Structure formats: structure tokens, C-alpha cells
Amino acid sequence: MKRLPPQPCERINRKQRLSFKWHGRWYSGFAGDTLASAMLVNDVTPVARSFKYGRRRGIMAAGVEEPNALVTLESGSHHHTPNVRATDAELYEEMQVQAASGVPSLEHDIRAWLKPLHRFMSAGFYYKTFKAPKNWWPWYEKGLRRFSGFSAAPSEPDAEHYDHQYHHADIAVVGAGPAGMAAALAAAQGGARVILLDERPAPGGEMVSDCATDQQARQWFEATRQALETQANVSILTRTTAYALHDYNLLLALERRQDHLALKARNPQHSRQRSHRIRARQVILATGSHERPLLFANNDLSGIMLASAVRRYLHEYAVLCGDEVVIAGNNDSIYVLASELLNAGVRPVVVDSRDSSLDTAALQQRGAVVRTNHAIIEAVGSSRVTAVRIAEIRQTGNRWDIVSLKETLPCNLVALSGGFSPVVHLDCHTGSRPVFSGEFQAFMPACDRPNRFVAGSVNAHPDWAGCRDDGMHAAASALAALALTPSSPAEKPRRKSLGTGPFLYLSHKPDKVFLDMQNDVKASDIAQAIAENYRSIEHIKRYTALGFGTDQGKTGNVNGIAVASAVTGIPMEQIGTTTFRPMYTPVTMGALAGEETGLLYDPQRFTPMQHSHVQAGAQFEVVGQWMRPWYFPQGDEDLHTAVARECQAARQSLAMMDASTLGKIDIQGPDARELLARVYTNAWAKLAPGKCRYGLMCDENGMIIDDGVTACVSDTHFIMTTTTGGAARVYAHLERWHQTEWPELRVCFTSVTDHWSTTAVVGPKARRLMEKICSDIDFSVEAFPFMDWREGTVLGVPARVMRISFSGELSYEINVQANYGRYIWDQVHEIGQAWNITPYGTESMHVLRAEKGYIIVGQDTDGSITPHDAGMGWAVARNKPYPFIGLRSLSRSDTARADRKQLVGLLTADPDTVLPEGCQLVRHPEDSAMLGHVTSSYHSPTLQRSIAMAVVRNGFALQGETIYARPVSGETLPVLIRDTNFYDAGKEQLDGER
Structure with a gap:
């Protein structure tokens, strides 16, 4: 591999050399290089190991369809980015790169050492091997995670930030190749507001390669690019991938705003990536097509690439990927590459599976060797390809046969073209199903949704001129739908043909023919899945993991369908495709969140007493966004010691709590x-x-x-x-x-x-304190009974005082305007020192309410508990003139049955054993059927033992009986069912000291 002299349309800047570090070694490239092109010119191989077998893999493609070259950028730093395709990553200065795979390293992968066991690791291996014994699963999981072929998740917080932007457009055009550029310009000239998106750094798409050899193409491209840049009603978003298309033309797109910049050059005021939400009245999909590889033994070796990728590296990056080249394919595009390689000084061998009628004499006169009716049956090499074996072939019906072995061709590069698959993903995101075309040997977009059009190579136009004309026709159709008139008429162009031959699968060494390079799915795996009676392509996909990788089967899935067709004898159009779902390419979690992270996603709320709680040394927990005191430790107290002290104060003397968050x-x-x-x-x-x-x-x-x-x-x-x-x-x-x-x-x-802050004064001595701080309210039991409220002045502040209790003790809640909240809290705490007043937090609140059997909605209920299930039938009034919400549902047979899960109390046989919340309950020790589960569980300082609440099937009828708890620790613990009120059933403490 080498860097060629300057090419007519290269994207690199040879005046700006950049360095990057790959596994501790420094290499260099030019500005404009992708990481992949820089690795190729530096002959970096292998770049990855495969998922299952740990096979060496090299760069295969030049775009998002790349299945092998996954890398980790800036590992271990705050800019750590896992699982980036090297073909997508633009080179920047001092880029730190590591392979995403390799156990324990890229050079020495233990999975490759296990080669004698590979024959046992065919389709369904994981399902069959790791299902038993069940108690071994933790060990299995740990081992499988260590052997995964992907980057580790970042361990450091992300130093970058992300944002969202919203757009409304008349027409959104996805893809800025010749079809997209033509469509956007025609739509804009027709008066529409247009957004043009493309995933590459600049418009042009695959046309850049055509511009290198076609002067007319270059002139049209430059003129159109300049015209688009001057159109005020066109927004061009490059480095922007449309990753989802939803109903009513909602496009989601990811813009990589600073990923191409060196870390030091990135502006911290700007987002690293931006997620665009585009609502368009019309959508034109000019998404292009992906080239398919051919199927033969050892087709996964380094140095075996897609022909379109070889062409793109040649023209855009001036990288010659090999000097002994075999080009193999089943369509006319292979001869275009052969001609361009001859221009670069390489004499390729062209292996065409068809009986081609093309005149190749000119190519042969220039030094190319052409073999028609031939195909590669096997690649030779260990770390990379060194030769290929070709054979004469013949097609009989739907079956391909080897007529005779021809020869072995030495090479260091194999360029493959097995046809082109239109990028139908976005069109299928809203439920459309692609339609197989025998003429083009591809699944074509149905485009059967309203206000949507396709154009270009996604619509089977192989040449730039046809794509241009199809884009203009799509724009005219979109403008007509908007009742706008195009500036010039556009006829629907006729498609030219590449003469793509049928899918070629020879069944030669199928256990060495790879379909999914990333997940090591082979042709033999497809045959095995079918033999085990998996017939739907969706089931075959899941059983074999075909297309499960980060490329989502862009290079391998259609070939997998072709193999399934060959094995079953069912035509490809009847087999169909798997389901295309968002995301088209991976999207960073940060971009999905945008600015809605941290406190901007889930704001923290504070009561007016927050600073007093902090000064008191409170430990906090988040409750519905509120930072609430969890407990107030004194000295070196832990949670349990502090809670015991707080509960004791509330039960025996005087305590206080911040209840402002209600x-x-x-x-x-x-x-x-x-x-x-x-x-x-x-x-x-x-x-x-x-x-x-x-x-x-x-x-x-x-x-x-x-x-x-x-x-x-x-x-x-x-x-x-x-x-x-x-x-x-x-x-x-x-x-x-x-x-x-x-x-x-x-x-x-x-x-x-x-608007209000609430200080709860709790405990037998609460009345004494209230009488001291409020003189215009009579706090006697007779004048101020339970569940009353009074308006008065507390410490000089107008207040509403409510006598309600969530602890079972005498309690008053002082409600004042929020700006007086801290003053009231501090004064109550100071004056209450005469009775050793003790602030308590949410943990003590939970214990106190559980002792009384009071429920917490969302903890003791879960959306399936009725008032009767909670033992609160007393709170249901069925004779109202107008029924309350849910009354009718309480009469349904399911909600009225006696064996529903019902809220009960539990006591463990061992008073020191606190059951874990969520613990499963069974009727008998040997039972496996769940009877219920624990909803609340605490150690009660008042009762000096553990208590719990649980929902148990037919629990009311089981009171007084023993059932059994099964914690995850594996024990079986007897528990007694009883009512939920563990403390002061007679409510004698409710009035406190008189």
C-alpha cells in the first residue's frame, strides 16, 4: 500500500501532516484522511479481531458499511469514545487509537488459539451451551463479557456536551450525492425551503470518483455545489447522518460538529455533536447503495475489500490499497475499477462470474487479464491474503457448479463487487417492506408512504448522470405535491444497467465462507439454522446472529438471504428481508440526551430549610427531585444508630421534620x-x-x-x-x-x-412546644382535635397549623410562606432544645409510619393494588351521587376476587433478621410458585425487632399463619402473617402528653 501522487479530486491536504498513535506507535497521515485511509497507507493490519473466533480482520469498506475496523478513540480519558468505525473517523492531530477487540490483545487473541474448538461453535452455540446448569450463569456471563469483541464502556465522565436543534422544512433531502444535490437545487429553485443532509464531510458522495476521470461530471459537480451554497433557502448539513425516519416525515439526524477536530482545537462553548429533529412536508431519500462482497472460502482475510472502497481510497485519499490486484465481481463496475487501476500503474486480473458481452480488448491491451465465467472459490493466506484460487463455473437453474479448477493467482489485494444493495433503511423505518428486483438483483425501496420520494442509486441508477436526472425528477414531484412549480421540467430517466449477474454461492467449504464479518456468521450457519427448522429469515437472523453487529448487516444480510434461498430453494423475493429499525448507524448516548443531562435533565429541588440541614450535618437522598434529609448523624453515627435515636425521640419526647416537599x-x-x-x-x-x-x-x-x-x-x-x-x-x-x-x-x-414550607413537630411533648411558640391557638385536645387545622401566628409569622400524623404520635404541621420557612425551622429547633428536640429524616419517617402500618404509594402499591387490597376498604364510599374515578372497576370480577395480593404485616421468626425489600414469598419451603413479595422492611427501634409489610395472595385470610421468605441469598426464612399495625393499635399515643 502506498500514497499516490496528487489525484484530480483528492480530499486530503498534503500541506498539513497529522500524527496518530495506534497501540503505542506513532503514524502519520494528512488532513482530510480518515483514520482508515491513514491506516491503509501505513499498512496497519490487522485492525480488529472477529467476535467469536478471534480471526484477524482488515479494513473492508470505506463508509458506514465497514464491519471490521472498530476502534476506541482517546481510551481512558474524558474523551473516550468506544466502537468508532475507522472509516468514519476523520484524522486529527495526536489522535489516540486502540482496537476495539482483542483478548487479551490484538496481536495475541486467545479466541484464535481455540481454533480446534471452533467446529463446536457453530450457530446456536451460545443458546445450547450456556443454558445449564443455571447456577453457573454468573461465571458464564463474566467469561462472555471478557470475550466480547467490542470496546469497553467509558469509565470517566464525558468532557463534551451535546445539544438538539429543531427544524421545519418544505423538503428534506437525505444524501448529497449527485441525486441529492440535483434534487436540493431543483427544489430550492422551485421556491421550497430545503434541508440537505449528508454523512460525509462534503457533498458529492461516490461521484467524487467519477469526477476524477469525467470532466463533464466535474464541471456539473462544481457548478451545482456553488449554486447550492448561494441559495438562501437551502440549509446544508454535512457530517450529518439521518439515523431515523418516523411517521409524518420526522427525520432524526446526528451532526458530528467537532469530532474531526483535535482535542486541543475543540471549542468548549460548542457542542461536540448535535441531534437534529427535522419535520419536513416532503422527504427525498437519495441515500445511495452499498456494495456487496462475494462469497468464497476465507473471504474474511485482510486485503479483501469492496471494489467501491478501493476506488474511493484511490481517488479521494490517493491510497493504492495493493499492487497485485484481483478484481472479482458479477457486474460491469469491476471494469471501471480495472481501468482506473491501470491508470495508477497496476495491472489487475479481472474475474467475472458472467459470460460478459463487454468488449474488454482495450483493457487487455493495456495489461489487464480478464477471466469470464470464473469465480474465486478460496482465498489463501494467514494474516492477510496472498493468493486466490479461481475456477470456471456454470449456472444450472438456481445452482452454481464448479466446472474445473483453473489457477491460483498471487495477490495482496482482492476487490469484490457482488452487486449493490440500495440503502432502504430509512424508507423501511415506518413499515415499508423492500421489494426484490430480479433485474437489478437487489431489494428495492417500496416508497409506499405519502410525501416521500427516492432518487439516485437507491433507485437503481448506477451512473452519476442518471442519478442527477432522477434527483431532479424527484424534486419536481415533491414540488408538485406542495403546489409549487419547478423551474424546469424533469422527465423520469430510464435506468441504465450494470448487468448484475445472479447471486453467486458455490457451496465450496461453506464453513469458511463468511457472511457477517463482525459476528463470524458463516454460510454453514445459515444451512444449520434451516436444518434445525428455522425457516423465517427473522428467526435465522436471531439464531445465527446475522446482522447483529454494529454495521447491522449492511454488507452481509442480503448475502445471507441469498444463501438461505440457495439452501431452501425458495426465491429471495419470498424469503424477504429482516426488519430495518432505527438507528441506521450508532448514535452516542450524549447526543440523544442533548442538554438534558445532570441537573438540566432532573433538576434538584431544595426546601427553604436546606442550609439549616446542611449545617446540621444531614445526609440527603433524592425523593421526587427534592433533596430531602435522609438522617441526621451525630458524631460517627451510622445510618442505623442515627435512625434509632431519631425514632426514640419521636416516640418518647420531641422531634421535628421538614415536610415541605409534600x-x-x-x-x-x-x-x-x-x-x-x-x-x-x-x-x-x-x-x-x-x-x-x-x-x-x-x-x-x-x-x-x-x-x-x-x-x-x-x-x-x-x-x-x-x-x-x-x-x-x-x-x-x-x-x-x-x-x-x-x-x-x-x-x-x-x-x-x-409557596409554603412545612415544619412538623412530632412527639408526646409536641403540644408543650406549640403552646410556647403560638399564643393565639388553643392546642388542648378538646379545642384542637386530630385531623383539624387552625390559622394563627407562630413566632410572629401567619401560619396554618394542621394536626395530622404520619407517625402515630401527636403531631402538628406548621405551614408558613416559604420565605419564612428557615426562620421557623431554626426557631423551633432552638426553642425545642428545652425538650431535647431531635430533627429526623426520611429513613426515620419510613420506620415510624411502617410501625403504624401506613402505606407509601409507589412502595407498598405498584399500580395493581386497590383500596381493598391495601386493607383500606373503610376509605371507599360506594353510595356517592356521582361515582368516583375507578368505582366501576372495583366491581369487576378480577378486582373483587378474594385471592388477590393483599397488604399484610410480617414478623420474622428471628427478630434480628431484616428481610430485603422485594424478597419473594412462598407458601411452603419447597414451593417455587410466588405467593407475594415484601414491600417495606425495617428494624423497629421501638419494638426492638424487625417488621415488614408485604403483598400476599389471599393475605387477609392467611393472618396468623406461617409462610416462607426466599431472599436472593438462597435462604428460606419462616415469617408470620399478621395485620399491618405493629404499634399502638388503640391510638392511645395520638394525643400525646396532656
Whole structure:
């Protein structure tokens, strides 16, 4: 391999030399090189190892269809990028590159040493081998992950950032080859707003190679490029891959904005990549086609490449990929490459499987050797190809036979062209199925969706002029659909033919004929899958892993279909293709997220008391975006010690908690009370001002979705509280039902969660503290009973004080305007020192509520629990004038059956054993059928033992009986079923000290 003198249309800048590091060794290339072209000119091989057998692999293609050359860029750094195709990576200064595969290294791969075992590793090997014994799976998994043929995931945070951009266009053109350029220009001249996308650094596509030898092509290309750049209504996005096309012409595209720049040259103010969301009235797909390789034994050796790739490296990068060249194919394009290689000083041997009628005398006079009715049957070499064996062949019906072995041809490069497969992926993303064409030996796009057109080689035009004319015709059709007039008429061009011959599969050494280079899927694997009765191509794909690699079968899938056709005798059009799904090429996770990362994706919310909590040394946890104190350690206390102290204070003396995060919705209007009756399961008609009521909310299926306490301010004004994580969901729930089902109700909602801060004073001595900090409210039991609220002045601040409890102890919640929240908290904490007041966090809150058997929605319920399942039938009022949401569903046979999972309490036989949450429950020790699972589990400092809550099938009827818990540790633990209230069943502690 060598760099040629300057070529007419080369993309490299020979004045700017760049260096890159490959496995510790420095190499050089030019600006404009891809990593692949730089590796070729430096004769870097192998570049990868295959997934299953660890075979040496070289560069095969020049674009996104490359199956082998996966690399890791900037390994171990904050710019670590795994599984990048070397053919896609533009070379930049000091690029750090490592192979994505190789166990333990690229040069010495243990999978290759296991060659004697390869015959046992055919299709279905993984499914058959690693399914038993079951307890060995962790060992299997660890080994398989070590042997995977892909890059390790980044271990460091990404130093780059990403963003999204949204577009609306009249016409979006995907692909900037001659068809796309012509279509975009014609559409723009017709008055349409146009977006032109192409995955390469500059427009032109495969036409760049034509420009090198065709003066007319070069003139048209330059004129069209300049015209597009001057069109104000055309946006050109290069280095941009359209990776998905959804319904109603929503295109998703990834722009690589700074990937081609050296790390030091990248602007930190600009995004590395940008995800574009384009909504277009019309879409023109000028996506081109991918060349297919031929099938023969050892066709995966380094030095065996696609003919179009050899041509592209020759003209765009001035790289001659070999000087002893065999060109093999079944279509006329191989003679174009032969002529161009002769121009470069190489005398190729052309092996044509057809009885070609082309006049090749001129080529032969220039030094080329032509063999028609011949095919390669085997490649020879170890680390790379050194020769090929060819044979005379004959086709009988659908079967190919070897007539006689002809000769062995020495070579260091084999250029293959087995025909071209239109890039139908985007067209198929919305459900279209490609249609097989016997004339072109390819699956053609159906393009049967509205407002969509195809043009160029994706539409089987092999020459640049035909692609140009087809692009102009597609633009005219799109403009007509928009009621716009094209600037010039465009006739639908006739397709020229490359004379592509039938798919060639000789069945010679099928266990050495590779279809999927990345996953080591061979022709024999397809035959084996069919022999094991996998007949659908979708099943064959999954059984053999055909097309499972990062190239998604761009080079191998159609050949796999051809082999399946040959084995079964079923025509390819009846076998069909596998399903094409997004993404067309891999998309970085960062680009999908855009700017919605970290706090921009999930903002952190803080209560007004946050700084006081930090000063107190609180440990925090995230609850529905809120940073809530988890526990307040003193000294070197751990979680369990701190929680025991906090719980003891709440039960025996005085404690305080920040409850500001509970959702709060202000509901006002003449029909506010009626709305509450419809969204809550219990009755609300008689709730008087100054009173509070617990409410249970269900969805249409009768399943619990939220709960909370609502206070009546007046007959037309209520304050609803929700769970911390459910505030936004409940607000949307209310608005949806009001707007879509009950618009006649005169009521409005306002989210006031952030308007108020709440300090909960909890414990037997809570009344004493409240009487000291508030003089205008009577806190006696008789004047201020449980589930009442009062308005007064607390420490000089207007406040609403609610006597509600989530702990079972005497508790008051002080609600003040948010800007007074920290002041109230700090003053309560200071004054409460007379009773050794103790702040507590969410962990202690959970323990205290579990001791009382209070549920947490989303933990003790999971969207399948009704009020009756939770033992809360007392909160269901069935005789309302207007039924509440979900009432009808509670009468269904499934929701009314007695053996549903029901919420119960559990006590372990060993009081020190705390069951893990999620632990499975069974009826008998030997049972495998699950009876239920643990939803909440804690060690209770009050009871000095473990407690748990669980949903158990027919649990209410099983109270008093013993069942068994099966933690993942493998133990079988007896547990006693009981009711959920473990503490103060008589509610004697609710009024505290009088």
C-alpha cells in the first residue's frame, strides 16, 4: 500500500501532516484522511479481531458499511469514545487509537488459539451451551463479557456536551450525492425551503470518483455545489447522518460538529455533536447503495475489500490499497475499477462470474487479464491474503457448479463487487417492506408512504448522470405535491444497467465462507439454522446472529438471504428481508440526551430549610427531585444508630421534620367539593371548614395512584396535599379529568408546593412546644382535635397549623410562606432544645409510619393494588351521587376476587433478621410458585425487632399463619402473617402528653 501522487479530486491536504498513535506507535497521515485511509497507507493490519473466533480482520469498506475496523478513540480519558468505525473517523492531530477487540490483545487473541474448538461453535452455540446448569450463569456471563469483541464502556465522565436543534422544512433531502444535490437545487429553485443532509464531510458522495476521470461530471459537480451554497433557502448539513425516519416525515439526524477536530482545537462553548429533529412536508431519500462482497472460502482475510472502497481510497485519499490486484465481481463496475487501476500503474486480473458481452480488448491491451465465467472459490493466506484460487463455473437453474479448477493467482489485494444493495433503511423505518428486483438483483425501496420520494442509486441508477436526472425528477414531484412549480421540467430517466449477474454461492467449504464479518456468521450457519427448522429469515437472523453487529448487516444480510434461498430453494423475493429499525448507524448516548443531562435533565429541588440541614450535618437522598434529609448523624453515627435515636425521640419526647416537599394544590371554586368527591374514593360532602380528611385516589382501573390529606378552608376552597413524588402527576390528573370529562365543573387548580414550607413537630411533648411558640391557638385536645387545622401566628409569622400524623404520635404541621420557612425551622429547633428536640429524616419517617402500618404509594402499591387490597376498604364510599374515578372497576370480577395480593404485616421468626425489600414469598419451603413479595422492611427501634409489610395472595385470610421468605441469598426464612399495625393499635399515643 502506498500514497499516490496528487489525484484530480483528492480530499486530503498534503500541506498539513497529522500524527496518530495506534497501540503505542506513532503514524502519520494528512488532513482530510480518515483514520482508515491513514491506516491503509501505513499498512496497519490487522485492525480488529472477529467476535467469536478471534480471526484477524482488515479494513473492508470505506463508509458506514465497514464491519471490521472498530476502534476506541482517546481510551481512558474524558474523551473516550468506544466502537468508532475507522472509516468514519476523520484524522486529527495526536489522535489516540486502540482496537476495539482483542483478548487479551490484538496481536495475541486467545479466541484464535481455540481454533480446534471452533467446529463446536457453530450457530446456536451460545443458546445450547450456556443454558445449564443455571447456577453457573454468573461465571458464564463474566467469561462472555471478557470475550466480547467490542470496546469497553467509558469509565470517566464525558468532557463534551451535546445539544438538539429543531427544524421545519418544505423538503428534506437525505444524501448529497449527485441525486441529492440535483434534487436540493431543483427544489430550492422551485421556491421550497430545503434541508440537505449528508454523512460525509462534503457533498458529492461516490461521484467524487467519477469526477476524477469525467470532466463533464466535474464541471456539473462544481457548478451545482456553488449554486447550492448561494441559495438562501437551502440549509446544508454535512457530517450529518439521518439515523431515523418516523411517521409524518420526522427525520432524526446526528451532526458530528467537532469530532474531526483535535482535542486541543475543540471549542468548549460548542457542542461536540448535535441531534437534529427535522419535520419536513416532503422527504427525498437519495441515500445511495452499498456494495456487496462475494462469497468464497476465507473471504474474511485482510486485503479483501469492496471494489467501491478501493476506488474511493484511490481517488479521494490517493491510497493504492495493493499492487497485485484481483478484481472479482458479477457486474460491469469491476471494469471501471480495472481501468482506473491501470491508470495508477497496476495491472489487475479481472474475474467475472458472467459470460460478459463487454468488449474488454482495450483493457487487455493495456495489461489487464480478464477471466469470464470464473469465480474465486478460496482465498489463501494467514494474516492477510496472498493468493486466490479461481475456477470456471456454470449456472444450472438456481445452482452454481464448479466446472474445473483453473489457477491460483498471487495477490495482496482482492476487490469484490457482488452487486449493490440500495440503502432502504430509512424508507423501511415506518413499515415499508423492500421489494426484490430480479433485474437489478437487489431489494428495492417500496416508497409506499405519502410525501416521500427516492432518487439516485437507491433507485437503481448506477451512473452519476442518471442519478442527477432522477434527483431532479424527484424534486419536481415533491414540488408538485406542495403546489409549487419547478423551474424546469424533469422527465423520469430510464435506468441504465450494470448487468448484475445472479447471486453467486458455490457451496465450496461453506464453513469458511463468511457472511457477517463482525459476528463470524458463516454460510454453514445459515444451512444449520434451516436444518434445525428455522425457516423465517427473522428467526435465522436471531439464531445465527446475522446482522447483529454494529454495521447491522449492511454488507452481509442480503448475502445471507441469498444463501438461505440457495439452501431452501425458495426465491429471495419470498424469503424477504429482516426488519430495518432505527438507528441506521450508532448514535452516542450524549447526543440523544442533548442538554438534558445532570441537573438540566432532573433538576434538584431544595426546601427553604436546606442550609439549616446542611449545617446540621444531614445526609440527603433524592425523593421526587427534592433533596430531602435522609438522617441526621451525630458524631460517627451510622445510618442505623442515627435512625434509632431519631425514632426514640419521636416516640418518647420531641422531634421535628421538614415536610415541605409534600405536594400542595390549591383548589377553589363553587364545585371544588364535588370535584374532590369524584377524584377521591371517600366522602367529602360534610367536611367542614377547619377540618382535614385523608383521601385515597384511584385511576380508572380502581388502582391506588396517590393519597394525602386535604384541608377545608371554606365551602369553595380546599388545600390538597399529595405525596412528594406524585405532585406533578396528580395535578395533571386533575386537569385532565376536569378539562376532558367534567368541563362543567366550576373549579380551578393552582400548584402551591413551592409557596409554603412545612415544619412538623412530632412527639408526646409536641403540644408543650406549640403552646410556647403560638399564643393565639388553643392546642388542648378538646379545642384542637386530630385531623383539624387552625390559622394563627407562630413566632410572629401567619401560619396554618394542621394536626395530622404520619407517625402515630401527636403531631402538628406548621405551614408558613416559604420565605419564612428557615426562620421557623431554626426557631423551633432552638426553642425545642428545652425538650431535647431531635430533627429526623426520611429513613426515620419510613420506620415510624411502617410501625403504624401506613402505606407509601409507589412502595407498598405498584399500580395493581386497590383500596381493598391495601386493607383500606373503610376509605371507599360506594353510595356517592356521582361515582368516583375507578368505582366501576372495583366491581369487576378480577378486582373483587378474594385471592388477590393483599397488604399484610410480617414478623420474622428471628427478630434480628431484616428481610430485603422485594424478597419473594412462598407458601411452603419447597414451593417455587410466588405467593407475594415484601414491600417495606425495617428494624423497629421501638419494638426492638424487625417488621415488614408485604403483598400476599389471599393475605387477609392467611393472618396468623406461617409462610416462607426466599431472599436472593438462597435462604428460606419462616415469617408470620399478621395485620399491618405493629404499634399502638388503640391510638392511645395520638394525643400525646396532656
